[in-house]
Amino acid sequence: MSIQDPGFLRRGPWLDEEDNRLTTTVGELGEKHWDALAKSSGLRRSGKSCRLRWKNYLRPNLKHGDITHEEEHTILNLQKQWGNKWSRIAKRLPGRTDNEIKNYWRSHLKGKAEAQQECLKGIEEDMKQDFMTPKCDRISFDHVGESSMSDKEDFFGISSSGTTEQYCDMNALGSGSPYESRMSDLISSCCWQSDEIKHHEEYGMGMFPCFSEIGSSFEEESKTHGVWDLWSPIWELG
DNA sequence: AATAGAGCCAACCGCCACTAA
DNA sequence: GTTAGTGGCGGTTGGCTCTAT
Numbered sequence: 001m002s003i004q005d006p007g008f009l010r011r012g013p014w015l016d017e018e019d020n021r022l023t024t025t026v027g028e029l030g031e032k033h034w035d036a037l038a039k040s041s042g043l044r045r046s047g048k049s050c051r052l053r054w055k056n057y058l059r060p061n062l063k064h065g066d067i068t069h070e071e072e073h074t075i076l077n078l079q080k081q082w083g084n085k086w087s088r089i090a091k092r093l094p095g096r097t098d099n100e101i102k103n104y105w106r107s108h109l110k111g112k113a114e115a116q117q118e119c120l121k122g123i124e125e126d127m128k129q130d131f132m133t134p135k136c137d138r139i140s141f142d143h144v145g146e147s148s149m150s151d152k153e154d155f156f157g158i159s160s161s162g163t164t165e166q167y168c169d170m171n172a173l174g175s176g177s178p179y180e181s182r183m184s185d186l187i188s189s190c191c192w193q194s195d196e197i198k199h200h201e202e203y204g205m206g207m208f209p210c211f212s213e214i215g216s217s218f219e220e221e222s223k224t225h226g227v228w229d230l231w232s233p234i235w236e237l238g
Numbered sequence: 239a240a241t242a243g244a245g246c247c248a249a250c251c252g253c254c255a256c257t258a259a
Numbered sequence: 260g261t262t263a264g265t266g267g268c269g270g271t272t273g274g275c276t277c278t279a280t
Contacts, residue, residue, distance in 0.1 A: 011249080011250075012248095012249080012250095012273095012274095013248075013249080013274090014248090014249090032266095033265085033266095034265080034266070035264085035265070035266095047265080047266085048250085048251095048265090048266080048267095049249075049250080051266075051267085052248090052249070052250080053248090053249085055267095056248075056249085057248080084269065084270090085268090085269090086268075086269065087267075087268060087269085098267095098268075098269080099247085099248075099249085099269095100247085100248095102269075102270085103246070103247055103248085104246095104247095106246090106247095107245065107246055107247080108246095
C-alpha cells in the first residue's frame with residue numbers, strides 16, 4: 001500500500017505516539033512544507049491534517065483552559081466588527097486558535113449576540129419614531145445605586161472588575177414612549193434586577209445601565225468595558 | 239440503570255489565494 | 260497566461276460527554 005492508495009492515510013483522533021512523532025518532526029523541519037513533513041515523519045496523515053493538529057493542539061504557548069471573561073468580550077466585539085473572520089480574531093487572542101474561537105462562538109456566544117442585536121435593532125426603530133433625541137446632554141443621569149453584576153455581565157458581555165456600576169434615572173426620557181417600553185423589555189429580560197432596582201421601579205424610575213457620569217471619559221470608559229459598540233448606536237443616534 | 243437528546247469540540251472538507259514552474 | 264502544488268480559512272460533521280427523564 002502506498003501513500004496514494006485510498007485507505008493509506010489514517011483519519012480520526014490522534015494517538016499520543018502520533019503527537020510525539022509530529023512534535024519531533026516539526027522540531028527538526030520547522031512549521032512549513034507540511035506535505036513533505038508528513039511524509040518524512042512516517043505518519044500516515046496528510047500534510048493538511050498534520051498542520052491542523054500542530055496549529056490547534058500541539059503548538060507551544062497554546063492556552064488550553066477556559067475562555068476568560070476578557071477574552072469573551074474581545075470575541076464578541078471583534079466578531080461584531082469583523083464578522084466570522086476567526087483567524088483574524090484569533091490573532092488578537094494570543095494562545096487561542098481560530099478553531100477554538102469559532103467553536104466557542106457557536107456554542108456560547110452566538111445566541112447572546114443575536115439577542116443583543118435584536119434588542120438594539122428594536123430600540124433604534126423605536127427611537128426613530130420617538131419624541132426623544134437621544135443626545136447624551138438631554139439625558140439626566142442620576143446615579144442611584146449599584147448592584148451585583150453576574151447575570152448582567154452575561155447579558156451585556158461586560159466585565160465588572162474594577163468598575164463601579166451605576167444606574168441611570170431615565171425619567172428625563174419621558175414615559176409611555178415606544179423607546180421606553182423597549183428599554184423596559186430589555187431590562188426585564190436581563191434577569192439582573194436587584195432589590196435596589198425594584199425599589200426604584202416602585203417609584204417609577206426606569207433604570208438604564210451606564211458606567212459613569214456622562215462626560216469626556218464616558219466613551220473611553222464604555223469602550224474599556226466592551227459596551228461601546230453595543231450602546232453607542234443608541235447614544236449617538238439623532 | 240438505561241436511554242434519548244443536547245452540547246461541545248476535534249477533525250475533516252471544500253474552496254480560495256498565492257506561488258513557482 | 261496556464262497549471263499544479265501548497266497552505267490558509269471558514270463551514271460542517273462525527274463522536275464523545277453530560278444531563279434529564
